[in-house]
Amino acid sequence: MPTAQTGTVATTRPAFRAGRKTLVAALAPDGTPLAARPYGPAEGTTEIDGAGTLPTAARRA
Incomplete structure (x- = not known):
C-alpha cells in the first residue's frame, strides 16, 4: 500500500487543520x-x- 510522501496534501493537511x-x-x-x-x-x-x-509575476516592483 502506498504511503504519503513528504510535502503532499496528505502530509500537510493535518498541519493546516491544526x-x-x-x-x-x-x-x-x-x-x-x-x-x-x-x-x-x-x-x-x-x-x-x-x-x-x-513567472509573469516574478521581479515585479
Whole structure:
C-alpha cells in the first residue's frame, strides 16, 4: 500500500487543520493569484516553507 510522501496534501493537511501552518497568497488587483507560500511558527519566528510565483509575476516592483 502506498504511503504519503513528504510535502503532499496528505502530509500537510493535518498541519493546516491544526493551525501549525497558514497559506498566504499575493493577488493581482483583479484577484488573479500571483504567488503563494505556506508558513508556520518556528521558535518565536516564522518559517517560510516554500514559495511559488508565476513567472509573469516574478521581479515585479
